Amino acid sequence: MPRIAIIGAAHPHVDYVLDELTRADRAAFELVGVQDSDPAVAAHHAARFGVPAFDRAEDLLAEGVDVAVIAGVYGARGADAVAALRAGAHVLADKPLCTSLAELDEIEAVASEVDRTVNLLLEKRGYPETLAALDVVRAGELGDIVGVTSSGPHKLNRAQRPGWFFDPAQYGGILTDLSVHDLDAALLFAPADEGVIRGAVSAPLDGAQGFTRYGSATLTTPNTVVSAEVSWLTPQASDVHGDYRLRLVGTRGTAEIFWARGRVEVTTDDQPTRALDLPPGRRPAEEALDAFADGRTPEVGTRDSLAPTRLALLAQASADQGGTALAWSRPAD
Template identity: 55%
Template sequence: MPAPLRLAVIGAAHAHVRYALDEVTLREDLVLVAVADPDPATAGRYAAEFGVPAYDDHRRLLDELRPEVVMIAGVYADRAEAIVDSLHAGAHVLADKPLCTTLAELDAIEAAQHETGRFVCLLLEKRNYPETLAARALLADGSLGELVQVASTGPHKLNRPTRPDWFLTRKGYGGILGDLAVHDIDLVLLLSGASEGTIAGLADSTDPEFALHGSLLLGAGPVVATIEVNWLTPAASPYHGDYRMRLTGTGGTAELFWAQNKLLAATTDRPPWEVELPPGRRPAAEALDALSAGLEPETTTAAGFVATRVALLAQQSADAGGVVLPWTDGQQRGQAG
């Protein structure tokens, strides 16, 4: 067996750091070498759990240990710098969402990635849910005809007293559309295959530090999507969030009830039925399989970048009162002869 991939954690403020740590526990081709976080208690807790060194300065970690893969799960506003430094130190990056909090940060990440050629894999776990895998199969086999319309909702419980201070500030957290909406934006881009379109967003402006809700209108090639996200799941609800997505095609519809583990479909010929679901996939499993084999993960660097860009443009639109903005995936297109 080749030597295991050497993983470091840089930033562990968000519990999604477990996406990578779970893989350390479960697989033999991956070893954790260190944990860095500006908060010594946070770094120390995870470091102690795995018996590895803790760092408060991620640059020192990168210099001393030269990890091959870095998992990013820190304070949102700190992520861009950690990603850029990791890329320049030669590491591939796995990142919890959001990748970063501003378009300028995204530009810096993209520049560092182009310069170094390392992979940046945004861990968009909704891609791996059973309902998503089954819905993709329905689209792929033509059951729904051509996908033309998407509507999704991403409500979350705020549990305000449990949130750290940085989370409830615009500077630390970024905006709600740049954060919560990126999952569903990514799915619209993935399912539509679109490379350009338009985006407009509106968000709660009651508290300039922290918006409780945001909505957006996304044109993605021939597909039009409406997406709402919020921190307003009622406290007494049994769900953290009753996430759902409705896909409307020219030959059928499918509705993903992620929180209810259910996918309902109906087509021109077939009355509504509950679609049998495959097993889901762990959020970081495929990405580490790929990196371990020297390949690019399924959620490509380009896909994570464009989903992040569209989400940040939606936030920019909302900040400007809902102006419509164009987006492209940044790839050069062939010119018609």
């Protein structure tokens, strides 16, 4: 029976895993305990499952853990991931995995050293719209994908955010945080192993020095140009938290993904614009927990978790350096 521990629960995305564990078909998993630097946060989630709450990650990891779920304060996640790996656990993490390139390098090295996997909860991969568009791309209907443009706006809801969220040392920057999903989607639709990335940010927030509300990342690979914009600028009166969108431009057609609207439109040289039928989606932690239960590596394993994380961190580093072009490449398998 796989033993799961929550190492950091400050972000609501921890519920991706906790809600999954409440399902009857997840009885094969044992939740060992919940840890967070805020005792009240740990106690809240622990009480829901009748398990112990821990103040220190090392104390919980000492209980013997097969899978460590990392969902705490962003600035603590890198160290938590390394500690979990060294304790012999696979890592299942909310994004961002960490907030610095040095931390990512250490995570990559330790994961290889101890032969454990790092797995990000990249929930957009399981959305019905993504799955429908991916079928069209893989069938070759759009030809070669040469351009990917995405928009990821969010409501800031400032009054509801904890103080650490506006601390650059703990938050890591808007591109570190928000661009991971769309950069991952770009690599899903247009696979690449190398490229050049640039980042830019704007719209500083009054009273929160170093916190910006708009960012863009531009990735150029040998075959595709990717542009991902993200923001904390969704208008408060909007009917959605974020009107997330992605446009694919191919040599034989285009696809428009409207994630927030539940719609995908495809136009090709052979067919006029049509809306795709959407398949069932997947819950954010569903596939990963299925994989752990079966004793296999989740679909989003170490290689596919580290790539968009590194791209996002490089984009943030580029923005911090005034838009300097930075090289990116995946390590060989």
